[in-house]
Amino acid sequence: MKKEGEVRISSGCAISGIFCRDGRRITGEAIKKSIAVMHNRSNGLGGGFAAYGIYPQYKDYFALHIFYESQAAREETERFLDKRFDIINLSKIPVRQTPRISDAPLIWRYFITPLPHLLQDSQLDEDEYTSRATIRINDSITGAYVVSCGKDMGVFKAVGYPEDVADFYRIEEYEGYSWTAHGRYPTNTPGWWAGSHPFSLLDLTVVHNGEISSYDANRRAVEMYGYSCNLLTDTEVITYILDYLTRKQGLSLKECSEVIAAPFWTTISIKDEEEKKRLSYLRKMFSSFLITGPFSILVGFRGGMMALNDRLKLRSLVAAEKGNTVYFSSEEAAIRVIEENPDRIWAPRGGEAVIVTLDKEAGR
Amino acid sequence: MRRYRIRKDESCISCLRCVSECSFGAIEKGTDRSLVFHHDKCTDCQRCVSFCPTGAIYIMEDENRFRQNSVFREDDIREILLQAETGGVLLSSMGASGKSVPIYFDKLLLNASQVTNPSIDPLREPMETAVFLGQRPEGIQRDQNGNIVDNLPPHLELKTPIMFSAMSYGAISLNVHKALAAAAEELGTYWNTGEGGLHESLYPYKENTIVQVASGRFGVHGTYLNTAAAIEIKIGQGAKPGIGGHLTGKKIIGDVSKTRMVPEGLDAISPAPHHDIYSIEDLAQLVMSIKEATHYTKPVIVKAAAVHNIAPIASGIARSGADIISIDGYRGGTGAAPKRIRDNVGIPIELAIAAVDQRLREERIRDRVSIIASGGIRNSSDAVKAIALGADAVSIGTAALCALGCHICASCHTGRCAWGLATQDPVLTGRLDPEKGAARLVNLVNAWTREIKEIMGGMGINSIEALKGNRLALRGVDLNAKELEVLGIGYAGE
Secondary structure (H helix, E strand, C coil): CCCECCECCCEEEEEEEEEECCCCCEECHHHHHHHHHCHHHCCCCCEEEEEECCCHHHCCCEEEEEEECCHHHHHHHHHHHHHHEEEEEEEECCCCCCCCCCCCCEEEEEEEEECHHHHHHHCCCHHHHHHHHHHHHHHHCCCEEEEECCECEEEEEECCCHHHHHHHHCHHHCEECEEEEEEEEECCCCCCHHHCCCEEECCEEEEEEECCCCHHHHHHHHHHHCCCCCCCCHHHHHHHHHHHHHHHCCCCHHHHHHHHCCCCHHHHHCCCHHHHHHHHHHHHHCHHHCCCCCEEEEEEECCEEEEEECCCCCCCCEEEEECCEEEEECCHHHHHCCCCCCCEEECCCCCCCEEEECCHHHCC | CCCEEEEECCCCCCCCHHHHHCCCCCEEECHHHCEEECHHHCCCCCHHHHHCCCCCEEEEECCCCCCCCCCCCHHHHHHHHHHHHHCCCCEECCCCCCCCCCCHHHHEEECCCCCCCCCCCCCCCCCECCEEECCCCCCCEECCCCCEECCCCCCEEECCCEEECECCECCECHHHHHHHHHHHHHHCCCEECHHHCCCHHHHHHHHHEEEEECCCCCCCCHHHHHCCCEEEEECCCCCCCCCCEEECHHHCCHHHHHHHCCCCCCCEEECCCCCCCCCHHHHHHHHHHHHHHCCCCCCEEEEEECCCCHHHHHHHHHCCCCCEEEEECCCCCCCCEEHHHHHHCCCCHHHHHHHHHHHHHHCCCHHHCEEEEECCCCCHHHHHHHHHHCCCEEEECHHHHHHCCCCCCCCHHHCCCCCCCCCCCHHHHCCCCHHHHHHHHHHHHHHHHHHHHHHHHHCCCCEHHHCCCCHHHEEECCCCHHHHHHHCCEECCC
């Protein structure tokens, strides 16, 4: 059977997110509890977590989480990294053996920073330099896969139910101000860890529930700009589109939401002149990045989180607030289990982005 | 040389309607209201059949056949005999008839949503078919307040991804132009003048008109260029790549002469190349000249025939400053072309779109230009497949003429079109009522648009831009590995 990346696999899912606007760091227990409620929305073939604010002692370095299928792949990747980066620290990511998680690859973590003279010669900024290096590893080193590569954040994912993945990675030992989680229900058994969510590039992580019908149009469009979609998953393509639009085109996340879940022309036509012009421009300029078909996504980024539904709201997505904490989930139950009495609970409309960021005074 | 045989049965009431309808002289009145059939003049245009009040007339393939062998077929023999008699180049019209060249559209199958994502009902949910054609800048700009500045060059806005192909006044009648223009206006799409200029009576349709500049420069003047939504530079035509045009002096009469700016009775000859474009940098100069002449307010389209190296040609066009590339495939129609050229030169539009779209993506300039595909688009599913292969929109010529009555007898080059389309004979052109014609064109395009929405909805796609280049929506059958590779699609079941 072909593994993920050789064949496109559709999947249903559960997603959940917790964001502490005051920058308060909480352990992974809550997010595990939340996603576990939606056990039957996944089928044991993929689960994962993204956490922000977990590496304060290394917050100025890029944190790489990497899967290796062999020692040879590790050696080759380390040689590759060593030539281009200063490796500040490296270690195996600590895991807890559990019978429900098997076939684990070698899982390593590196804190790195680009070698200054190479960075200067490359005429790139450090984000672009690092993202190119990681895309190159994924693209060209057999058996190596960079799971995440942002600063002060990391992705923990595996084949299994999300609550078991949480135990495996001991996520209760990490403390972050922002957490997202994913439980996957793919329509066949790829058994490849990299295929699980979250998907990430630099600080951006995406968990996604849905199957986009515009996939190949979006993939072929974003591949023009130097991305290569190795996994053939929707989440990967959404992540790259967001990276392209924010980092390379300079759009805000709200503007991104108006591109990928663009309002219908009929909606645009009743806006005031200024807004009509702005929204029409975004649709015309970035028409290849309109995403159709069902999706609900949680996008994690440095200091914030965005929740977004497709414009017809073909997937469930619930949001809630309690004090300084914001919750998102596929199901209300998954929020109630960790916050019984939220101040406010609502279902964001299709195409309406909910964006939360850290309060300024939080001092991050 | 007889090809068809005209027959009538006993229900004929000798009303002689067929005699007056036949423009080819195949049916004449004999003595005592009897009918005389000149079978050799019949083109099987079906005009008499359509108008016979009692259904008494039949046009059959003649049962007398040439003896064929495994090499020389009926048409080969007929053509040899004709050329031996006349010493001339064989003329033909409509699209190519290379029977062993596959129609790839028929070998592509579309996808639909099942279980893992929902199909969308176009009667209940919005389904968007609007397309914008034109250039896109590489990046956004913001003003000092951080607001996005509209830096998009002028675009064409189509309510449906179907437009009308270039057909010139001269090749077709003014009434056809009127019907196309009125239909384009009502549909919110565009019609194209072709190379014969724009009749003054059609100036009010300016917002929906694309004017063409071809190698003969017929009817090209400042007002012409500015009485349009876009200007198309015609380099080639799918039916006759590499060949110019020749409108006989017989058709250069009255308003045709005036509109084309060619003296009455003089042949209007379009040279094979533009004599000011011998290379790609010359094209860039013409594109810019036209933009200067129209004050950068209109997109410029460059139309080329699908030939072997269409991908690099398209790349060159994309870099010439053109906003839109129009590619006309092997099966594209014509009012007149040498038969050998029509049937043997160029490549099918399906392969051309796939190759061009892929090439422009590899060069990272696909988002910079838009692509219009034409040449053998017969129905809405052809249009959907063309867009999924990578076109932004399609244009239709022959299908539009069919809506106006054409029965594809492929005798346009005779100038005797019995349906009053490809002719300048005032008696014949009067047969098309432009208003009724426009209504039929509107019906056709609306019907196709409904079908496109239905197909898109089935695939769970609610906006046409999400279909563009979405090749996963396609699978092939009866295709070899190389064909699949060029088309960039998988085999059915894969």
